[in-house]
Amino acid sequence: KAGVTQTPRYLIKTRGQQVTLSCSPISGHRSVSWYQQTPGQGLQFLFEYFSETQRNKGNFPGRFSGRQFSNSRSEMNVSTLELGDSALYLCASSLGDRDGNTIYFGEGSWLTVV
Amino acid sequence: AQTVTQSQPEMSVQEAETVTLSCTYDTSENNYYLFWYKQPPSRQMILVIRQEAYKQQNATENRFSVNFQKAAKSFSLKISDSQLGDTAMYFCAFMGQNTGNQFYFGTGTSLTVIP
Numbered sequence: 237k238a239g240v241t242q243t244p245r246y247l248i249k250t251r252g253q254q255v256t257l258s259c260s261p262i263s264g265h266r267s268v269s270w271y272q273q274t275p276g277q278g279l280q281f282l283f284e285y286f287s288e289t290q291r292n293k294g295n296f297p298g299r300f301s302g303r304q305f306s307n308s309r310s311e312m313n314v315s316t317l318e319l320g321d322s323a324l325y326l327c328a329s330s331l332g333d334r335d336g337n338t339i340y341f342g343e344g345s346w347l348t349v350v
Numbered sequence: 351a352q353t354v355t356q357s358q359p360e361m362s363v364q365e366a367e368t369v370t371l372s373c374t375y376d377t378s379e380n381n382y383y384l385f386w387y388k389q390p391p392s393r394q395m396i397l398v399i400r401q402e403a404y405k406q407q408n409a410t411e412n413r414f415s416v417n418f419q420k421a422a423k424s425f426s427l428k429i430s431d432s433q434l435g436d437t438a439m440y441f442c443a444f445m446g447q448n449t450g451n452q453f454y455f456g457t458g459t460s461l462t463v464i465p
Contacts, residue, residue, distance in 0.1 A: 250426075267451050269451045269452070269453075271453070278455060278457050278458065279441065279453070279455040281452045281453060281454075284451050284452060286431065292449060292451075292452050294452070321411060323394060326395065328395075330451050335381075335383070335447045335448065336383040336400075336402060336445065337443075337451065338397060338400065339389075339397070339451055339453070340397070341394060341395035341396075342394070343392065343393065343394045344393050344394070
């Protein structure tokens with residue numbers, strides 16, 4: 237079956253703009269989580285959604301937000317972009333119904349803020 | 351808070367040889383899960399192996415095995431018969447109980463397999 241799909245794969249935005257990234261999980265998976273990967277900070281957890289509800293949230297400013305739809309697809313939005321938001325944004329999905337579920341990652345969305 | 355430490359930023363190994371990547375973690379939880387993920391140049395994170403803390407037996411997946419020392423909070427990855435395709439960044443990750451699917455990742459070890 238299809239893996240985790242993220243769109244767009246690459247995008248360039250200007251400081252101050254906003255961006256929306258999309259993630260389609262593996263069929264049957266109800267949990268979607270988002271991570272930011274940068275050379276300086278490594279991999280950092282943004283938030284997780286399960287059955288359309290935010291279940292967990294990392295330490296990111298309110299400019300970072302997300303949502304999940306009834307078909308489990310998820311979007312994350314970053315408003316008022318800053319240069320430091322340039323990163324690889326990874327989406328991951330799992331069944332989400334118990335601890336320790338195996339988590340599968342997408343190929344990521346590369347965001348460059350200029 | 352959980353922390354994961356990978357003290358080897360870069361490592362190299364000759365093809366067909368064995369290499370061990372180190373990982374230590376800090377937690378006050380008793381039940382948790384540990385993972386090794388591989389990130390090749392394509393940047394997609396690929397699960398290599400997982401370990402449940404309540405299982406004493408070390409996990410193995412073909413050429414990959416772990417040495418899980420719960421008391422020492424150590425979780426090293428051994429790659430046997432290294433292949434060129436093993437060249438990648440390797441991340442150790444911790445997941446606690448009742449925290450949803452939140453990973454705490456180490457900083458990664460860049461492994462190069464030399465032909």
